[in-house]
Amino acid sequence: MIPVRAYAAQDAKSPLAPFQFERREPGPTDVQIEILYCGVCHSDLHQARDEWGGALFPMVPGHEIVGRVVRVGDQVTKFKAGDMAGVGCMVDSCRTCPSCKEGLEQYCEVANIQTYNARSKDGKTVNQGGYSEAIVVDEAFVLRIPENLDPAAAAPLLCAGITTYSPLHHWKVGPGQRVAVVGLGGLGHMGVKLAKAMGAHVTVISHTDRKKQDALRLGADAVIVSANKDEMAAQAGKFDFILDTVSAQHDLNAYLRLLRRDGHLVLVGAPEKPLEVRPFSLIPMRKSFSGSMIGGIQETQEMLDFCAKHGIVSDIELISIQQVNDAYERLVKGDVKYRFVIDLASLRK
Structure with missing residues (x-):
């Protein structure tokens, strides 16, 4: 031994x-x-x-x-x-x-x-x-x-790398796609770097604008403040793929509204309590909500x-x-x- x-x-x-x-x-x-x-x-x-x-x-x-x-x-x-x-x-x-x-x-x-x-x-x-x-x-x-x-x-x-790479790879994120990364922590900052390297237009969604400059430094093309209802409303139906890295309680439906028809929201964060998904956040535009591991x-x-x-x-x-x-x-x-x-x-x- x-x-x-x-x-x-x-x-x-x-x-x-x-x-x-x-x-x-x-x-x-x-x-x-x-x-x-x-x-x-x-x-x-x-x-x-x-x-x-x-x-x-x-x-x-x-x-x-x-x-x-x-x-x-x-x-x-x-x-x-x-x-x-x-x-x-x-x-x-x-x-x-x-x-x-x-x-x-x-x-x-x-x-x-x-x-x-x-x-x-x-x-x-x-x-x-x-x-x-x-x-x-x-x-x-x-x-x-x-x-x-x-x-x-x-x-x-x-x-952190493979947890974010795997869903981006599986859902074939690439050039011409609009991708949002929710949360800019250990997972989120890797999601930004990887999605950008895959050729996507990348937006970070953060609760405040405190991390805006860091998001741009990491390669994000834009930043949305989720607490700003006007900013969120302006992005409705704009994204092909959303990578949700948040492990705290949050409103999934607010992010599902940002997806285009046939868009995917994939959760890699692990909140302690169940998250509510309203049926009509998914049904009208054939949107998908999924999870992914490593x-x-x-x-x-x-x-x-x-x-x-x-x-x-x-x-x-x-x-x-x-x-x-x-x-x-x-x-x-x-x-x-x-x-x-x-x-x-x-x-x-």
Whole structure:
């Protein structure tokens, strides 16, 4: 077994603190990665504080992992020692159901195996995440990090990046389309960059004009203030696609009114309570309301390669592991532009 240092939550009320545990030795198809950077996702906070229920403690969060390969099993063909590699939100799946066979492991019909706060296929081992110095993952769920991407700023691509890329890709967003991104946070700022690189005309919809200049800097063509009824009314029926990244309670119907005939509104945010959708927000103009998760491994690699081609990474604030509890509090307040990333060198000091 491999001894590993980490930061973990011992229960839902405790701050994250130093923790030690063991990873398995690499098997024939495994890749051992020295973790260099790990992004801080809002879902890390939700799970560490057991806000979604079913948390497994002690818990080492983190599923936006970038590091350097240090060992590989004798059957590994895709990676070698020294390669830059990444691990996202899942580390395995059943691999045999229709979704898995189609490369949609995120929708595994048995259960995809999450990177942390989940049990491995043996039903006993509790997976621990990327707020740690090393991880061992089957090569089928390891991603190649392109050499021209800053590894720290690339880490959030493994969740925030693919969460926004997957619906844009699935609904074939491209040149000539008008796209709106609701919310300009960790997800929203990636949605703006990706949609713009796909050739769309991109509008950010934010509750206030506080982030207008930042939205334009990130590549948005326009900004709408959702609290301004006149601005919203002027955009009715204008958009082909709306990416809703908001995790707070909000009025979906106000955004559905902005769609053209046959337009799509796709939710990737995860509000705590149900959102109301009025039937006549959809029926008259054959509009669609959908949800989307992360992508499968193949699509995630496509996203990383797309980002490499277009020079896209996340806007980050690099922190030490010792700052993670303060980062969680700032995350609750929305005080980050736009993603915290932990420098795991701080764990080794």
